[in-house]
Amino acid sequence: MNKTILIAKKELFRIFSDRKMVFSLYILPVIIVVAIYSIMGQLIGSMSKDIEEHNAVITVVNPTDELKDIISSSEMGKNADITFVTEDEYNSKKAEIEDSILNGDSDLIVYLDKDFGSVADSYVAGGDSLPSMKIFYNSTENYSSASYSNFDSEVVDTYKTTLLDSRYGDLSMLNAFNVDSQVICKEEKANMEFLAMMLPYMVVMMLFAGVMSVGVDAIAGEKERGTLSSMLISPVKRSEIVAGKLISMAILSIISAVVYCVAMILSIPNITGGVGNMGAGNISFTVGQMLQLVAIMVVLVYFYVGVIGLIATLSPNTRAASSAISPIYIVIIILGMMTMFRTGGTNSIGSYLIPVYGSALAISDLCKLELTSINFLASVTGTLVCGIILTFVVAKAFNSEKLMFNA
Amino acid sequence: MIEINNLTKIYKLSAKKKRELKTNKDVKIAVNDLSLTAKPGEIFGLLGPNGAGKTTTLRCVATLLKPTKGDIKVCGFDTVKDAQKVRDSICFLTNEIKLDEHFSTDYLFNFFGKLKDMSDEEIAKRKEELFAAFNINEFKDKKIQELSTGMKQKASIAVSLVNDPEVVIFDEPTSGLDIVTAKGVLDYLKKLRADGKTVIVSTHIMSEAEKLCDRIGMIIGGKKVIEGTIPEILEETQTPDIEEAFFKLYMENTDEKEVK
Numbered sequence: 220m221n222k223t224i225l226i227a228k229k230e231l232f233r234i235f236s237d238r239k240m241v242f243s244l245y246i247l248p249v250i251i252v253v254a255i256y257s258i259m260g261q262l263i264g265s266m267s268k269d270i271e272e273h274n275a276v277i278t279v280v281n282p283t284d285e286l287k288d289i290i291s292s293s294e295m296g297k298n299a300d301i302t303f304v305t306e307d308e309y310n311s312k313k314a315e316i317e318d319s320i321l322n323g324d325s326d327l328i329v330y331l332d333k334d335f336g337s338v339a340d341s342y343v344a345g346g347d348s349l350p351s352m353k354i355f356y357n358s359t360e361n362y363s364s365a366s367y368s369n370f371d372s373e374v375v376d377t378y379k380t381t382l383l384d385s386r387y388g389d390l391s392m393l394n395a396f397n398v399d400s401q402v403i404c405k406e407e408k409a410n411m412e413f414l415a416m417m418l419p420y421m422v423v424m425m426l427f428a429g430v431m432s433v434g435v436d437a438i439a440g441e442k443e444r445g446t447l448s449s450m451l452i453s454p455v456k457r458s459e460i461v462a463g464k465l466i467s468m469a470i471l472s473i474i475s476a477v478v479y480c481v482a483m484i485l486s487i488p489n490i491t492g493g494v495g496n497m498g499a500g501n502i503s504f505t506v507g508q509m510l511q512l513v514a515i516m517v518v519l520v521y522f523y524v525g526v527i528g529l530i531a532t533l534s535p536n537t538r539a540a541s542s543a544i545s546p547i548y549i550v551i552i553i554l555g556m557m558t559m560f561r562t563g564g565t566n567s568i569g570s571y572l573i574p575v576y577g578s579a580l581a582i583s584d585l586c587k588l589e590l591t592s593i594n595f596l597a598s599v600t601g602t603l604v605c606g607i608i609l610t611f612v613v614a615k616a617f618n619s620e621k622l623m624f625n626a
Numbered sequence: 627m628i629e630i631n632n633l634t635k636i637y638k639l640s641a642k643k644k645r646e647l648k649t650n651k652d653v654k655i656a657v658n659d660l661s662l663t664a665k666p667g668e669i670f671g672l673l674g675p676n677g678a679g680k681t682t683t684l685r686c687v688a689t690l691l692k693p694t695k696g697d698i699k700v701c702g703f704d705t706v707k708d709a710q711k712v713r714d715s716i717c718f719l720t721n722e723i724k725l726d727e728h729f730s731t732d733y734l735f736n737f738f739g740k741l742k743d744m745s746d747e748e749i750a751k752r753k754e755e756l757f758a759a760f761n762i763n764e765f766k767d768k769k770i771q772e773l774s775t776g777m778k779q780k781a782s783i784a785v786s787l788v789n790d791p792e793v794v795i796f797d798e799p800t801s802g803l804d805i806v807t808a809k810g811v812l813d814y815l816k817k818l819r820a821d822g823k824t825v826i827v828s829t830h831i832m833s834e835a836e837k838l839c840d841r842i843g844m845i846i847g848g849k850k851v852i853e854g855t856i857p858e859i860l861e862e863t864q865t866p867d868i869e870e871a872f873f874k875l876y877m878e879n880t881d882e883k884e885v886k
């Protein structure tokens with residue numbers, strides 16, 4: 220055990236005393252992440268510009284004359300495609316209009332009670348009851364959400380102000396009428412949606428890249444340079460050498476995972492700068508969720524260390540090892556991407572047991588605040604078991620003279 | 627003490643190796659039924675042409691390879707069954723085994739000392755002794771990659787001798803060294819002999835073998851063709867010097883092979 224630590228320490232010292240290595244392991248990924256995120260921020264920014272330029276499609280039921288005036292004089296009224304309908308017209312086409320909201324053809328339904336006008340009039344005259352307005356929109360549609368917030372700020376607020384003005388002559392009263400807006404998504408969930416899309420892919424990929432760059436050199440590289448043999452003729456058990464190597468690989472890549480995650484979370488505001496309703500800025504994990512994320516990452520790193528350790532041990536030199544690893548890297552990237560475009564629905568426990576894919580699913584669920592403990596355990600167990608099997612195979616392979624000396 | 631009993635080492639050839647060696651045989655018999663004994667207080671020389679099987683033999687002694695047939699005992703321990711005990715008492719130096727370029731001699735000396743279960747005081751004492759003997763102090767903190775070939779060789783020797791091993795195995799000790807450095811290395815081997823260590827070296831430089839070795843085993847095509855002190859070999863082959871003896875044996879043995 221002492222010798223394992225001794226070997227692990229030497230490996231770590233080797234990396235940290237090499238400025239180039241530290242740069243490519245820890246600094247370059249951060250630069251890449253920040254760069255990717257800034258570019259994405261710009262893209263999203265131009266997307267939100269597109270939303271601003273979009274002509275909102277709005278259906279207003281039972282409009283009052285004041286409302287019509289306010290709409291036509293508002294910024295929104297100039298561009299929006301607004302249909303005014305009566306209660307009866309609305310009822311006859313209700314299903315059709317609601318459908319068009321759902322599928323994104325239409326952005327907003329503003330529903331005023333039939334007696335909104337008279338209630339508003341009596342309110343202005345000093346009555347007690349408040350007129351009521353309902354707004355339906357689809358929070359998963361960018362155009363619809365944007366239309367809602369524009370309508371709310373440009374029209375509804377103005378209307379409220381006008382009514383209050385008429386009643387009191389000033390604006391000190393809080394509420395002129397009730398607005399009941401119907402949202403479909405949970406608020407916190409929507410905030411995390413973006414993170415849920417990116418985080419699994421990034422974690423799964425960057426961890427692998429981290430292990431890859433140190434693992435290939437630590438084993439195949441040492442074999443190639445003839446420095447591994449000097450350890451093999453020392454009175455150290457093969458298993459201690461393997462453990463020392465694998466532990467140092469794991470430590471290095473966990474550090475890179477942490478550095479990377481921090482960089483990512485810090486650079487998220489770059490993305491959300493442009494769009495208000497994405498709100499990923501206020502990401503908050505509870506301590507429990509953080510621990511779950513760490514557990515998933517540590518186990519995943521362990522598995523990666525096994526995979527790369529094995530390939531590096533089986534390969535006669537770094538070139539062979541790198542070319543054997545590239546197809547696996549591609550598979551890993553694909554597995555990570557698969558969770559990116561997952562369309563709702565739940566996955567079976569079996570899919571959480573699959574190494575890498577299960578971890579990506581679990582991280583994605585974690586961000587969406589949907590990770591069940593059974594799925595968490597499944598993802599950790601599946602990856603861990605495969606990792607253990609791999610390390611045993613690596614230790615076995617270290618005893619093979621054919622593999623160690625090409626003999 | 628090294629006892630090699632009927633050692634045979636057969637390499638299985640991969641498709642790539644076959645192409646390299648331009649052969650269509652599936653195996654290569656690198657060492658063929660070789661027996662020899664190297665005793666404490668003597669320098670034993672393995673002499674043979676390229677590809678004779680010297681390196682393979684020494685790798686088997688150093689526990690890096692397992693004999694296909696036969697067995698090897700080092701200080702009484704079997705190199706397969708008691709590999710760890712054998713590793714405790716040997717040092718193995720070859721051109722293929724190198725020091726990690728990223729570290730300094732000083733760091734690696736400490737590292738291997740600890741790997742060989744030595745205490746810090748023991749390491750410090752050994753370091754003083756060996757670094758002085760090989761003039762390492764002036765470059766002990768430089769990374770190996772910044773050293774010249776000769777310095778690297780000195781560093782390797784010092785690092786591998788850290789635990790004062792009973793058995794010193796040296797594959798081509800002077801290859802790549804200038805005559806001054808080479809002499810330094812050979813002198814140190816003589817000092818080890820004087821200290822009662824068992825030293826086994828391989829070489830294809832006849833003059834070196836003649837000057838250095840107490841006893842010589844000549845290997846040709848994986849087989850030992852003769853073993854003995856230099857006078858014994860000259861006597862047996864009826865030749866004036868080792869080089870003549872070698873050529874005589876070489877002609878005899880390669881002819882024999884071609885006839886087969």
Ligand SMILES: Nc1ncnc2c1ncn2[C@@H]1O[C@H](COP(=O)(O)OP(=O)(O)OP(=O)(O)O)[C@@H](O)[C@H]1O
Nearest residue numbers: 625626637654656675676677678679680681682683
């Ligand atoms: N890993 C291997 N796989 C297959 N054949 C090998 C391997 N290593 C060595 N050989 C073959 O075994 C034979 C003996 O090789 P070895 O390296 O022991 O020779 P040597 O006496 O050390 O030669 P040299 O003086 O060139 O160092 C050679 O024919 C070589 O081609």
Ligand SMILES: [Mg+2]
Nearest residue numbers: 680681682797
């Ligand atoms: Mg050789």
